[in-house]
Each structure stands twice: as structure tokens, then as C-alpha cells.
Amino acid sequence: MTMILGLSLGLLSPAVLQAATPAQQVFETKALKLVLIPRSAQQMAAFYEGRGFPAEAISQTREACFFTVGLHNKTQGSLWLDTANWQFQTDDGGPLQAISREAWQQRWQAMKLPLAYQSTFRWTLLPAELDFQPDEREGGNITLPRTDKAFTLKARFATGKDRQGPAIHVEMKNLRCAGDSP
Template structure:
């Protein structure tokens, strides 16, 4: 199922107005998982729900103990692909600038550096910590024109939580913002 929602451009007063943005949602007929694809202002973002069991299995396979994999799987996890489609302008992304608004209030994504103290305190194996860093979407990154990256983005929402996501990025020194409404973390049984 594909539904298309045209959104008005949401830019901060510092940013120039952009063309109409689009947000598409498609549900996989087999798994019931939802993938959202957003495009606007020369940037695109794809967010695919990951089941808690998928997340748990992924990190167990990378050397985490069950309790550590369970801790990660208790979060809202998406596979993300972000692209800079601007022909001439780099963009800069810092996940601490993003925010989600759900029933628990305003929550920021948890980049890999936010987890370092947790893994040190829980004595997670070094190889597992390295795999974790490489699996997550980078906390900060500069995207040259045409660049793209993928990785997991974790939110401190429990599985199944609905929320709105606010993206922020910089291009040519200006702060840009877009709001993606009505996203949802995968629940235990799917979308």
C-alpha cells in the first residue's frame, strides 16, 4: 500500500523556502512493516521499521550478550538512508538537532556516542561496541553533493510508539527543518 502526502515546506526563518515536500509510506504485505520515504529541499530520508526481534538478532550476531541485545531492542529502531540530492551544496547533519514528539514528550535520537558510557558500564565486549558504532547512522556527518549513508537510528521510545519527527540540517550556513508526521515504531508483531 502506498499513500502519498504532500507537505508544505517547513523551514526555519533562517532558511529559504523550498518546494513542496513529499512523504510516502508503504507497508510490506508479508511483514506488515512500514517504510517512509521523505523528499524535500534537495534531501531525502528513508526510514524503515525494524522489529525488536530483528534488532535483537542483529546485535546478538555481532557479539552482544542477550541482556545487551534486549536493551537495544527495547528502543524504537529504524534503518535509515539519508541522501544529499543537491547538485552543488554540501549538507551537515547532527542527530542531536533532530527530535521526535511522542506520548513521552520531546525525545532526540540516541547516536552511538550517547551509548559509549552504557557499554563501558555494562562491560560490553570491544568487538560488539565496534560493530554497534558501525551499524548506527553517524551522529554527525557532512554529505557532499550526491553522498548518501545508511545505518540504524535509535529513539528512546518503546516499540509501537507513534511520533512526529523533526529533521534539521545545515546547507550553505543556513539551518533547514522539516517535519515528518505520523511515524510509528515497529511493535513486537510488526508495523
């Protein structure tokens, strides 16, 4: 009995739980810090449930892979976010298309989700385009179709007042959607 109890408690240790969830990844240079934190379907469902979202809308979020993105412009000039310059590709070479704000809006309108919920959801997403001033930070979620495959993000950030400065190229490998906790 003691052995079974000890084994069960061992399964709940923080080290084991951390291993079940992919770790956040950080890309950092003198100019930019980009952090990607995978969120499980359960985490996101709980977040939206806590804000009163209907079950049908929560079900839609469970089908997506969420990453919370944190960005920090560490330059002395403008840095430009444009998620059109972000490409996701599975390790076997297949493209993985991010789910756009427009695609989410179409889903919500098709199910007649009240505008207050649509607005709340939109507020949680990373802006598709944004200019960052020196030392400015921004964050939000980016969503992809749920997959069990590892994938890579390749992103380009323009710099300078008119986007004419040297581009910053980012590559983050071995990204994974977070699964649900046991």
C-alpha cells in the same frame, strides 16, 4: 478443519504481515532524500545475535526503538547532518529523546561489553554529525526509547560550504516503533 487451516494461512499472508509493521517513510525534495525504516526488536536482536553479541547486550537493544535512516544529498553543494537538530515529539506533545552514542557507550561499558562488540554497534549507528558532498549517501540506525505512541520528527539540515546556505526543514509525522512479529 479446512476453514481453520485457511484462516491460519491467511494470517501469514504478506499483506497481513506488512500491516503489522509500520511502513517506511520518505521525505524527498530536489535537495534531500531522507528515508526512515522502522525495525522490530526481533530484527535488531537477530542482527546482533548473528554477530555474536552476548544475550545481555541483545536484551538492551530490545528496549530501544530502531529506525534505519538513509540520506542522500541531491544538491550541488554541501549538506550538513547534525542530529542535535533533530527533535522527536509524541503526538500528545511529549518529547522523545534519541538515545545518543554516548549513552550506548555508557551502557556497554557498565556491562563490560568487549570493545569489538562496542565498535560493531557504533558502526551500525547513524553518524551524529557529517558533511555530505553532492550526490553522497549515508545511512545507519538512530535509536529512541521504545514507545507505542506515534511521534513526529522535525529536523533541520544546514547547507553550503560554511553552513550558511538556506536550511532544509523536514517534518515526518505518524512515525511508530515497529513491534515484534507474532
